[in-house]
Amino acid sequence: MLIVAKNFVYLQIVIVAGWLIFYYSLRTDKRTAIGAYPLIIMSALTVILFFSPAYIVMSAAFFLFPIVACRNRNQLLIVMLIGMLATPAFQTQLAAGGLWLFTWSLQSTLGLGGLVALLATRKDQATDRSALNISLVLFLTLVILIAARGSAISNWTRLITSLICTYGIPAYVIGVCIKSASGRQTLLTTLAGLGSMLGAVLAYESRVHWPLYVSLDDKYGFSGSGTVVKFRAGVMRAYGPMDESTNAGFTLVMMFAAALACGAIFRRGGFRYLVPAVIALGVAAPQSRGALIGAGVVILAYAFYRFGASGLGKASMVLAPLAAIYYARKSAAGTLANADAEGTSDYRSQLFTRGVQEFWHHPIAGDELGRVYARLEDLRQGEGIIDFVNTYLYFALAAGSIGLAVFCVVLFLPVGQLLGRRRALLSDPAAGAYAAFVFATLLACSVMLIFTSIQQRPMILLLALAGTAATIRLARGKPQGTRSSSPRSVGNLPVTEM
DSSP: OHHHHHHHHHHHHHHHHHHHHHHTTBOHHHHHHHTTHHHHHHHHHHHHHHHOSSHHHHHHHHHHHHHHHOSSHHHHHHHHHHHHHSSOOOEEEEEETTEEEEEEEHHHHHHHHHHHHHHHSOOOSSBOOOOOOHHHHHHHHHHHHHHHTTSOGGGHHHHHHHHIIIIIHHHHHHHHHTSBHHHHHHHHHHHHHHHHHHHHHHHHHHHHTOOTTTHHHHHTTOTTSOOOOOEETTEEOOOTTSSSHHHHHHHHHHHHHHHHHTGGGBOSTTHHHHHHHHHHHHHHTTTOHHHHHHHHHHHHHHHHHHHHHHHHHHHHHHHHHHHHHHHHHHHHHHHHHTHHHHHHHHHHHHHHHHHHHHHTTSTTTOOOHHHHHHHTGGGOOTTSOOOOOOHHHHHHHHHHHHHHHHHHHHHHHHHHHHHHTHHHHHTSHHHHHHHHHHHHHHHHHHHHTTSSOOOHHHHHHHHHHHTTTTTOOOOTTOOTTOOOOOTTEETTEEOOOO
C-alpha cells in the first residue's frame, strides 16, 4: 500500500505539472472557458485506480463515473477520452456457471457507463447531420468475421458481444459527442491538455526509469499479465498508463496532432509551441521509431491540408535537418546501443517475408488464424508470442485480399472524403482546423500501423474520428470564403463552456 501511495503522489505531481504547462500556455481569455475539468477528471480517475479496495469496486466506479460526473455531452466526451486513453487496460475473463464467456476490459465498462450517460444527456442543438459511420461498421464486420472464422456458431454471440463492447460502443459514444462544433473543439482541447499531462508522465518515467502505474498490477492481481519494462540504449521505454511503449507512442502522436490543430487558443510566441513540444517529448520517450515517423507524418499532412503545397514544402524543410540529426545520432551510438532496435527491425523483416509467403497460399480470403499461427511457429519470440507488428499483413493473412481492401477502406475512405471537401472546409477556420487534424491523424496512423499491430484504445478514437469526415458542417449562416465572426471564437477556433 505504501508503494501504491508513493507512486500516486509522484504521478499526481507530474500530471499537475503537465496540466499547468498547458493551462498557462493558453490565451488569458481562454482559461476560464476551458477551465480545469480535464485535470479534475484525470485526478479523480487516478484516485479510483490507486485507492479502490478491489477490482470489482474500481469497475463499478468506472461504470458509474460518466453517469454521475457528466451534465452535458462535452463533459461526457472529456470523461470518455481520458478514461479510454489515460487509464491501464486491465482485462478480466468473464465466466458464467463455469463457462468462459469472453475477455472484458476496464474501458469496456467505461463505455457502457458512457452509453447510459449519453442517453441521459441533452443533445446539442447545433449538431451535424446524422450519417452511418461506414469505417466503424466495416471494421467491426471485419474483425468479427476473422474472430468467428472456424468457431462454433454457439460462440458467435459471445464474440460479437465482446467486439462490439470493445470497439463499437466506445467509438459510438465518442462519435456522437463530436457531431457538434463545440464537441469537436472540446475534443481538440482535451486531447492537447491530456497530451501535455501524459507527455510529462512519459518524459518523467523515461528520465528516472520508474513506471508509475506498474504497482497497480500487483494491487489488483495482474502481476502475471505480461507487463514488461523494456530498455533501449540504457534508457527505459516509457509507457505510462498504456499497455506498452509502442501503444504509448501511437497515442501521443494523435494528441500531438490535436495540439497543432488548436494552436490558435495558445498565447503568441514560444507559448504556441510549448504544448506540442511537451507532447513531442512524450512521443520520443517510448523510443518507438514508428511513433517518431508518425509525428513527422502529422506535421507534413497537417501543413499540406491547411496550407497546400507551400505548407508541405516548408514543413519538409523543417523536418529534413531534424531527421538527419536523429539518424546521425543513431549511427554514432554504435552497434551495442542499437542492438535492440536492430533486432526489432530484423523480426519485422522476417515477419514480412514469411507473411507474404503464407499470403500466397490463400490470397483471396485468407485462412483461419489458428492455422496461420501454426505455420508461422518459427517466428515465435522469446516472450512466447507471434507478434504481428504489421497490421496490414495481419488482415491480409486472416482475411486475404478482400479483408486487406476492406481495412484500407476503413482508413482511406475518410481521407478521400476530407480531400474532396478541403476547399469548402477551409473556408471555415474552425471546421478546417478540425478537418486537418483528422486528415493528419488518419494518415499518421495508417503509416504507424505498418510497424505495429492494432492498438485497441487509440483505434477506438480513430474509428470515431473517421465517422466525422463526411459530416463536418460549416458554421450556420456563414457564407463560404468568409471567416467566423462569432463572439465565442478566439483566433479561428470556437471555445465552448464546459
